[in-house]
Amino acid sequence: xxxxxxxxxxxxxxxxxxxxxxxxxxxxxxxxxxxxxxxxxxxxxxxxxxxxxxxxxxxxxxxxxxxxxxxxxxxxxxxxxxxxxxxxxxxxxxxxxxxxxxxxxxxxxxxxxxxxxxxxxxxxxxxxxxxxxxxxxxxxxxxxxxxxxxxxxxxxxxxxxxxxxxxxxxxxxxxxxxxxxxxxxxxxxxxxxxxxxxxxxxxxxxxxxxxxxxxxxxxxxxxxxxxxxxxxxxxxxxxxxxxxxxxxxxxx
Amino acid sequence: xxxxxxxxxxxxxxxxxxxxxxxxxxxxxxxxxxxxxxxxxxxxxxxxxxxxxxxxxxxxxxxxxxxxxxxxxxxxxxxxxxxxxxxxxxxxxxxxxxxxxxxxxxxxxxxxxxxxxxxxxxxxxxxxxxxxxxxxxxxxxxxxxxxxxxxxxxxxxxxxxxxxxxxx
Numbered sequence: 477x478x479x480x481x482x483x484x485x486x487x488x489x490x491x492x493x494x495x496x497x498x499x500x501x502x503x504x505x506x507x508x509x510x511x512x513x514x515x516x517x518x519x520x521x522x523x524x525x526x527x528x529x530x531x532x533x534x535x536x537x538x539x540x541x542x543x544x545x546x547x548x549x550x551x552x553x554x555x556x557x558x559x560x561x562x563x564x565x566x567x568x569x570x571x572x573x574x575x576x577x578x579x580x581x582x583x584x585x586x587x588x589x590x591x592x593x594x595x596x597x598x599x600x601x602x603x604x605x606x607x608x609x610x611x612x613x614x615x616x617x618x619x620x621x622x623x624x625x626x627x628x629x630x631x632x633x634x635x636x637x638x639x640x641x642x643x644x645x646x647x648x649x650x651x652x653x654x655x656x657x658x659x660x661x662x663x664x665x666x667x668x669x670x671x672x673x674x675x676x677x678x679x680x681x682x683x684x685x686x687x688x689x690x691x692x693x694x695x696x697x698x699x700x701x702x703x704x705x706x707x708x709x710x711x712x713x714x715x716x717x718x719x720x721x722x723x724x725x726x727x728x
Numbered sequence: 729x730x731x732x733x734x735x736x737x738x739x740x741x742x743x744x745x746x747x748x749x750x751x752x753x754x755x756x757x758x759x760x761x762x763x764x765x766x767x768x769x770x771x772x773x774x775x776x777x778x779x780x781x782x783x784x785x786x787x788x789x790x791x792x793x794x795x796x797x798x799x800x801x802x803x804x805x806x807x808x809x810x811x812x813x814x815x816x817x818x819x820x821x822x823x824x825x826x827x828x829x830x831x832x833x834x835x836x837x838x839x840x841x842x843x844x845x846x847x848x849x850x851x852x853x854x855x856x857x858x859x860x861x862x863x864x865x866x867x868x869x870x871x872x873x874x875x876x877x878x879x880x881x882x883x884x885x886x887x888x889x890x891x892x893x894x895x896x
Contacts, residue, residue: 511870511880518872525779529808584844591841600809603840604778607811607896608876610838614849615871673844 481657483538484557485664486598487547488654488701490530491558494548495709496579497523498716499566508569515615519576522608529601549720553709560700561644563709570623570633574641577620580613581677582648585670594662617681624685631686638682639690646696649674731799736762736769743793746785747875750828753786757816760807768801769794774812776896777876813837814896825893831859831881833895856892858883866890 500520507513531544561579566572587609590602623630649671651659659666675692682689699705719726740762741754753759753773761772771790775783787804794802814833817825822832835854855864863885873880878891 511872514874515870515872518876521779521781521876522777523779525775525777529778588841588844596809600811604775604808604811606840607813607837608777610842610844610849611871611894611896613844617850618871677844 480537481654482661482663483534484654485658486530486534486537488557490527490534490544490547491556492562492579493523493530494527495556495558495712496562496576497521497527498712499562499564500572500576502566503572512569516572519612519615522605522612526601526605526608529604533597533601545720549717553705553713554703556705556709556713557701557703558709559644559647560697560706561641561647563700563706563712564641564644565708567637568633570630570637571641573616573619573623574634574637576612577616577681578641578645578678580609580616581681582645582670582674584609584613585673585677586648589665589670593664598663620681620687621685624682624687634685635687638687642690642694643697646694647698647700650696650698652702730764731769731797733762733764736771736794739793739797740771740790743786743789746782746789748825748828748830751821751824753789755818755821755824757812757814757818757821758786759790768803769799770803770805772805772807774807776812780876811840812896814893817893826859829859829890830878831856831890831892833893835895837895856881858886858888859890860888861886 497520500516500523503513503516504520505513507516527548528544531547535542535544535547559579561575564571564575584606587602587606591599591606593599593602620634624634625631649667651666651668655664655666658664679689697706737754737759740759741752743753745751745753745756745758748756756776758773758776759771760774761770763770771794773783773786773790783806790804791802815837817833825832834856853868856866857864858866858881861883863883865884866881867884868879869882869889870880872878873891877893877896879894880889881892882889
């Protein structure tokens with residue numbers, strides 16, 4: 477645990493939004509339909525805006541003169557605190573969609589729980605973001621049901637993606653020392669407290685989508701929130717950070 | 729420099745939204761407060777969506793507009809809470825939007841505190857009237873339109889596609 481649990485906690489919040497925004501932006505110009513292309517890039521933009529707010533707050537709390545851009549572009553993989561789920565490659569559209577649905581369902585519940593945070597700055601960001609994410613969840617759930625209960629091909633692909641990504645969902649609900657400290661300060665509830673509501677949402681949506689829910693007690697991968705990432709994050713950062721690494725301080 | 733705040737509001741009301749020039753940033757509810765503090769004019773704005781790229785343009789338009797009126801010191805402050813909602817859009821703004829071809833929000837925005845459960849989240853959308861012909865026979869084509877704040881609809885009577893300003 478670092479010297480400042482609040483800084484680490486804010487990095488976790490900002491990094492998950494930032495990394496998923498970057499992943500979604502990879503679809504720009506390549507979406508399977510124009511409407512999907514616009515939806516993914518719009519969701520990406522919302523997440524990027526939210527990441528900016530979280531990382532600004534992190535920079536303030538850290539108090540070492542760094543700003544949100546330096547935090548985004550000048551940290552290496554081991555210093556990122558995002559969920560492993562969001563760094564997973566886009567894969568086919570089913571992978572992207574299931575990743576989004578798993579994340580949106582958690583994100584909406586998590587933000588909703590932060591609106592009453594004892595920290596006014598965090599509550600303000602949560603209130604702002606919750607409205608946007610509710611809409612993301614509406615869209616990803618709607619598409620999950622349509623494609624899950626669609627053709628044999630779309631059903632099979634969604635089920636495959638749902639099974640493949642399942643091991644990255646447990647991390648959203650595991651508590652560590654930082655979470656305990658933040659919960660004790662009344663800033664955020666323990667991650668584990670959101671698990672039942674998330675499972676209920678996913679279970680109900682999967683039933684509607686005629687998908688089979690993977691076993692909730694399956695073995696789960698974890699470590700992203702502590703800085704231990706899958707091999708995919710480094711490649712993502714290499715692309716995302718290239719400009720600032722090659723031309724330090726460049727702006728437009 | 730002692731310009732009244734009424735006058736300041738009037739000048740600000742002439743600034744169009746960069747992506748919807750027909751409607752002003754005051755009509756949209758983006759400008760939350762205007763006040764004098766010592767010799768500086770402070771304008772408080774609130775972002776529509778977290779990632780809306782228009783916010784930077786809006787900020788510089790405010791500074792440019794007030795400078796052009798001779799106000800040397802302009803400070804634009806951003807305030808997140810209470811979070812912007814389409815409920816703040818003025819009636820004049822709604823009419824201008826419709827005349828511009830964008831259907832205004834057809835219902836009140838859901839409060840941020842609404843619980844996340846399926847029944848509240850996935851209620852069927854309300855009827856959105858076509859801004860071209862007024863028909864109620866319209867269909868959602870895509871949850872996102874040309875910007876984050878709009879969805880894409882199509883009128884099944886006059887067959888025209890149109891943007892719908894989402895309740896938010």
